[in-house]
Amino acid sequence: MTLTIYDTGRREKRVFEPIDAANVRLYACGPTVYDYAHIGNGRTAVTFDLVFRVLRYVYGAEHVTYVRNITDIDDKIMARAVERGISIRELTNGTAEVYQKDMAGLSALPPTHEPRATDYVDGMVAMVQTLIDKGHAYEAEGHVLFDVSSDKEYGQLSGRSLDDMIAGARVEVAPYKRNATDFVLWKPSDDDMPGWDSPWGNGRPGWHLECSVMSEKLLGETFDIHGGGIDLTFPHHENEVAQSTCAHDGAALANYWMHGGFLQVDGEKMSKSLGNFLVVHDLLQDWPGEALRLHLFMTHYRQPLNWTAEGVREAKAILDRWYKVTAGAGDVTGDDVPADVAAALLDDFNTPQALAVMHGLNSEAQKGNADAARALKASGQLLGLFGQSAEEWAAWRPQSSAIDDTQVEDMIAARNAARKAKDFAEADRLRDELTAMGVEIKDGPEGTTWSVAP
Numbered sequence: 001m002t003l004t005i006y007d008t009g010r011r012e013k014r015v016f017e018p019i020d021a022a023n024v025r026l027y028a029c030g031p032t033v034y035d036y037a038h039i040g041n042g043r044t045a046v047t048f049d050l051v052f053r054v055l056r057y058v059y060g061a062e063h064v065t066y067v068r069n070i071t072d073i074d075d076k077i078m079a080r081a082v083e084r085g086i087s088i089r090e091l092t093n094g095t096a097e098v099y100q101k102d103m104a105g106l107s108a109l110p111p112t113h114e115p116r117a118t119d120y121v122d123g124m125v126a127m128v129q130t131l132i133d134k135g136h137a138y139e140a141e142g143h144v145l146f147d148v149s150s151d152k153e154y155g156q157l158s159g160r161s162l163d164d165m166i167a168g169a170r171v172e173v174a175p176y177k178r179n180a181t182d183f184v185l186w187k188p189s190d191d192d193m194p195g196w197d198s199p200w201g202n203g204r205p206g207w208h209l210e211c212s213v214m215s216e217k218l219l220g221e222t223f224d225i226h227g228g229g230i231d232l233t234f235p236h237h238e239n240e241v242a243q244s245t246c247a248h249d250g251a252a253l254a255n256y257w258m259h260g261g262f263l264q265v266d267g268e269k270m271s272k273s274l275g276n277f278l279v280v281h282d283l284l285q286d287w288p289g290e291a292l293r294l295h296l297f298m299t300h301y302r303q304p305l306n307w308t309a310e311g312v313r314e315a316k317a318i319l320d321r322w323y324k325v326t327a328g329a330g331d332v333t334g335d336d337v338p339a340d341v342a343a344a345l346l347d348d349f350n351t352p353q354a355l356a357v358m359h360g361l362n363s364e365a366q367k368g369n370a371d372a373a374r375a376l377k378a379s380g381q382l383l384g385l386f387g388q389s390a391e392e393w394a395a396w397r398p399q400s401s402a403i404d405d406t407q408v409e410d411m412i413a414a415r416n417a418a419r420k421a422k423d424f425a426e427a428d429r430l431r432d433e434l435t436a437m438g439v440e441i442k443d444g445p446e447g448t449t450w451s452v453a454p
Helices: 039-059 075-084 088-105 117-133 162-168 207-219 230-247 280-286 289-297 309-325 339-346 351-366 370-382 390-394 405-420 424-437
Strands: 004-007 012-015 024-028 064-068 137-140 143-146 183-188 203-205 223-229 254-260 263-265 305-307 439-444 447-452
Touching: 004 254, 024 039, 024 207, 039 064, 039 088, 039 223, 039 254, 039 263, 039 280, 039 289, 039 339, 039 370, 064 207, 075 088, 088 280, 117 137, 117 143, 117 183, 117 203, 117 207, 117 230, 143 230, 183 207, 183 230, 203 207, 207 223, 207 230, 223 230, 230 254, 280 289, 289 309, 289 351, 305 309, 309 351, 309 370, 309 390, 309 447, 339 351, 339 370, 351 370, 405 424, 405 439, 405 447, 424 439
Parallel strands: 024 064, 024 223, 223 254, 263 305
Antiparallel strands: 004 012, 137 143, 143 183, 183 203, 439 447
């Protein structure tokens, strides 16, 4: 099986050739745990969970190592802890636990390692000292900064010119910098801030430094795939590359770079001021996680995604049909995944193409084709779907729902009887009553089905 990946650094699709097929290594940037994850964060986690699953499918589960970090050192964390009147540790522990549960709710597998930045500060201090010793960093007024002018390759990952980087850099403008684009490796901490001893005084690492050190400790100086959202390409990933390659005498940080596209909500940028800031934790109260996951897969991971309630509703309806038609398919394995679904996923994780094939399998399965039902179930499991039984799926209700299944079934039976008797006024009354209860019904060739409206 040949896997191809669009490499951001090369700006082209490349055949994936692992450094060691017995230990394929993947790193994806995880959350900064000061607040609950929004659906854009969820899209990144689901994207790289799919990469993890496909790599396991190709190379074997025991031959893939996936690292997704947790950033628990950050100025936003300190500000939020003060705002809430709790300790930094209480904030980060609680938020990290919710994040893990929410990503599991989206059917994301636990990564092989989930390092926390606070456990790797000694390694960060060591890397900063190495960069100073090699002439790539300098100390100024209690800070240590990376000297961008010392790295002739700086900017290649993002493809930005120096002028573009200066104009767009999200870096502090400070008089002690040699260059406008120099970025912080280490900064001093006041008495009321978390800090660690270092040759440059009590302080804390810069954000970019954390991933360079954690990835090296767990995956080695050079590993296979590094990923994250497209917004991290510059400056975060560009700075990671600079730190790591300069600390390791030019050795590549990662051989392939993957970046997921932006996410909008109802055609607008997600923001709290617009009231469209969607938190995964809240979405999971109203929708099954697999429906959220399927909605994410309807758009290719590199493309912008427009998140809508209608899109989730469509995903839920699709899964209703798929769960029903695969109920008797039994246990399946990766060997049951059809070649055209595998080919789509091996072509830069093309989920829309894979889903198109799966719709065809569903049509065949509805005609009684048992092999198609098995192929559909196996394909879904490779995508992280069909994680429960058909009965469990049918029994799912929003947490706010107080709907009585027996009552609904009785009302649908009464409505069907009214329609058969051509008492359409009574049938319409029952439909309206069901709608008022939060129940959506759909009449089809196989009878009337129902679902809970969000």
